Amino acid sequence: MRADPDIHRRTSEDLASLALGLSGASLSDESLAHAKECAQCRRELAEHAQVAAALAIAVSPAYPSGALRGRILDAAHLESVVAPTPVASTSQSTPTSWWSALWRQLTPAAALAAVAVVIAVVVSVAFAVEMSRLTLALESERQARRSLEARVEAYEVVVAELARPGLMVLELQGTGPASTASGRLYLNPSSTTAVLATNGLQPAEAGRVYQLWLIRDGQRTSGGTFTTDSTGTGTLVITAPHPLSVYQAVGVTIEPAGGSPGPTGPRVLAGTL
Amino acid sequence: MPQQDDLVDELLVEGLRRRDERALAALYDRHARASYSLALRVLGDHQRAEDVVQDAFLKLWRQPDLYRANRGRFAAWFLQLVRNRSIDSLRSNSREVVPPAGAWADVFWASVASQDVDPAEVAALAVDGEEVARAIEELAPELRSVIEMAYYGGYSQSEISKELRVPLGTVKTRIRTAMLRLREALVALAPGERADAG
Numbered sequence: 001m002r003a004d005p006d007i008h009r010r011t012s013e014d015l016a017s018l019a020l021g022l023s024g025a026s027l028s029d030e031s032l033a034h035a036k037e038c039a040q041c042r043r044e045l046a047e048h049a050q051v052a053a054a055l056a057i058a059v060s061p062a063y064p065s066g067a068l069r070g071r072i073l074d075a076a077h078l079e080s081v082v083a084p085t086p087v088a089s090t091s092q093s094t095p096t097s098w099w100s101a102l103w104r105q106l107t108p109a110a111a112l113a114a115v116a117v118v119i120a121v122v123v124s125v126a127f128a129v130e131m132s133r134l135t136l137a138l139e140s141e142r143q144a145r146r147s148l149e150a151r152v153e154a155y156e157v158v159v160a161e162l163a164r165p166g167l168m169v170l171e172l173q174g175t176g177p178a179s180t181a182s183g184r185l186y187l188n189p190s191s192t193t194a195v196l197a198t199n200g201l202q203p204a205e206a207g208r209v210y211q212l213w214l215i216r217d218g219q220r221t222s223g224g225t226f227t228t229d230s231t232g233t234g235t236l237v238i239t240a241p242h243p244l245s246v247y248q249a250v251g252v253t254i255e256p257a258g259g260s261p262g263p264t265g266p267r268v269l270a271g272t273l
Numbered sequence: 274m275p276q277q278d279d280l281v282d283e284l285l286v287e288g289l290r291r292r293d294e295r296a297l298a299a300l301y302d303r304h305a306r307a308s309y310s311l312a313l314r315v316l317g318d319h320q321r322a323e324d325v326v327q328d329a330f331l332k333l334w335r336q337p338d339l340y341r342a343n344r345g346r347f348a349a350w351f352l353q354l355v356r357n358r359s360i361d362s363l364r365s366n367s368r369e370v371v372p373p374a375g376a377w378a379d380v381f382w383a384s385v386a387s388q389d390v391d392p393a394e395v396a397a398l399a400v401d402g403e404e405v406a407r408a409i410e411e412l413a414p415e416l417r418s419v420i421e422m423a424y425y426g427g428y429s430q431s432e433i434s435k436e437l438r439v440p441l442g443t444v445k446t447r448i449r450t451a452m453l454r455l456r457e458a459l460v461a462l463a464p465g466e467r468a469d470a471g
Contacts, residue, residue, distance in 0.1 A: 016449035017423070017430060021357055023364065024429040044453075051455045053349035055424050056356055057307060058405035059314035068309075068323050069301055075327070076297050076334045 007034045011041055019048035020055075074148065078141060166190065170271050172250065178202070178268035181232065183252070185271065189245035193238065194223075196252075200232040201268065204254055210268065211259050214240055215249040223250070225259040247273050278303075282347035289337035297334055304348060305330075308355045315359035315425050325362055329355045360427035408458035416451035423448060 011031040018025045027035065035041045165188075172183035181201040187194035196212060204210055204227065212223035221241060228234035240247070249272045254265035282303070288296025305326060312322035329351070333339065340350055409417055418437065422428040430448075434441045 013445040013449045016452045017445060020420075020423050020448060020452065021353065021360070022423050022430060022448070023360065023427055024431070047456050048452050049345070051452050051459065052424070053346075053352065054405045054455070054459055055409075055420070056311050056349065056352035057402035058409055059310045059402065061306065061402070062310045062313045062322075064305055064309040064323055064326060065319075068327060069298070069305065072301060072327050072330045073294060073298055075331055076294055079331075079335070080292055080294065 007031065008038060008041065011035050011038070012044055015041060015045045016048050019045055019052050021052065070148070078137075170250070170273060172196075172198075172252070172269040172271035174200070174268060175270050176266045176268055177254075181268060183269045183271070185238075185250060187244050189273075190243055192240045192243055194240070194244055196223075196226070196234075196236040196238060198226075198228055198232065198234040198252075198269070201228045201234060202232055203228050203230065207257050208254050208265070209257050209259065210234065210252050211255040211263070212236060212238060213251045213253065213263055214238075214244075214247045215251060216242075216247045220251075220262055222259060222261075225255065225257075244273065249273055278348070279346050283342050286333075286337050286340050286347060289334060297330065300333070301330055304351055307348070307352060311352055311355055312359045315356065315427065316363055321362055322359070325355060325358050329358055332358075356424070363427045404462050405455075405459065408455055408462065411458065412451055412454055416447055416454060419444060419447045420451045420455070 007030060011027070011034045014025065014027050014031055015035065018027060035045070168187055168189065170185040170187065172185060174181035174183075178201055181198065183196055183198040183201070185194055185196050198210075201210065209225040209227055211225045213220040214223050215221075223238035223240060224236050226234045226236035249270070251263070251267050251271075252269035253263040253267050255263070282300070285296045285300045285303075289300070308326045308329060309322055312325040313319065316322050316325065332354070333351070339354075340347060409420060412420065415437075419433055422433050422436065423430075428436065430441055430444050434444045437444070439447075
C-alpha cells in the first residue's frame, strides 16, 4: 500500500482541531497511525494542548454567587450520606447437584417459565431496593433543605442584629474542659435576640450538644443548643423571653442531645453581661 | 509557585478519593472562579454557567479517578472539563463534546505528558488570562473568528465552514495556523522571552 504523501499535513490539521476540543472532530485510522509514528505531530499536539489550556483562562473574570459553594458541598454531602446501593447481583455460586439435575429435567417451556419467575423476582427486589433508596434520598434532601432554610433564617437574623444601632460584643471565656476556647456574643441590650459565635470549642461527644444559658437572679433560662465543627466554630441565634438587659450573665454547658431543662453538664464558656 | 499549586491540587484530588468533603471545598475555592468565568464566557447565562460548574465539581466528586496526574496540570484538565460541559449545555441535544478518548486518546495524553516539549517552554506559557486575550485579539480576523467559534462557541468544523462560507479544508488550515500563531505569541510574552528581549 502506497503511503499518502499528504498525510502529515492532514494529520497535523486534525490534531489542532482535536486539541482545541472541536465538536465532532475526529482522526482517521490512517492519521492515527501516522501520529503515533511522527514525532513532529506529537510535539505539535502537545503544543496545541497548551494553547487550548491558555484559551481557557482568556476570559473576563467573573464570580459565581455565594450560594453555589453551599449547593455543591451540600449535594456532595448528601451523596455521601446516601451512598449508591450496589446493584443487586444474581447468585454467583455454582449450582448444587440437585438444582442441576432439576434444571436438566425441565422441559423448554418449563425452563422458560422458571427463567421468567426468576427475572420477575429479581426485578421486584431491584425495584424495592430502588424505591427504598429513593425514599431515603428524598428524606435526606428534605432534611438538608430544612437545615439550609434554618441557616438562611439564622443568617438573616444575624445580619439584622449586626445592623442595629447599639450593638455590643461580649467576650466569653473558656472554662473547665474547654479552657482554651472562647466565644463572642453579639447583642443589643434592648433586644431579645443575640448571636453567639464560638472559637476553639471542640465538637461535643456523640449524643451531646452545647447549650447556652441566660442567667437572671440565679435562674437559668435556655438560650438554645448548638454544635461546633472540627475547627471549633459554632454559631447560635438566641431568642430570649425578655430583653437581654435583664440578664446578668451567660454560660454554656455540655448537655444531652436535645438539651436539658437546666444545666447538668460541665460549663465550657462563661461571661458577664 | 505553579509546581506547588499543582501538588496541592493533586493532594486535594487524593482527598476526594477518600471522600473528604473538605478537599472538595478547597478545590472549589481554588478553581471555582476560573471555572465559572469560562462557563459564563461560553454560555453567556449566569444560571446555566453555575449549573455547569456545579455539574463539573460533582462529577469530579463522584469520579475523582477521572483526573490522573500524568495528564498534566489539574487546573488545565478541570477547565477543559468545564469547557466541554459548557459546550454540551450550549448545544443541548446535539452531539456531545468528549474529552480525548478512544483510539487517539493514548496519542494525545502521551504527547501532552511527553518530553518532546521542553519543560522551559511549558513554563513559558504561564502567562495570565489578559495576555492570552490580547494575543487572540491580535490574530488576523479570519484566524480569530475560527478560534472563537471553535473554542468558545462550540461550533464544529463543518458548521464553521457553513457559517463563514469557506471550504472545510480552509477551516482546518485556519485553525491550525491560529493555534501556531497563538503559541508563538504566548511564548514571546513569557517572562524569559521578554527579559531576553529587553
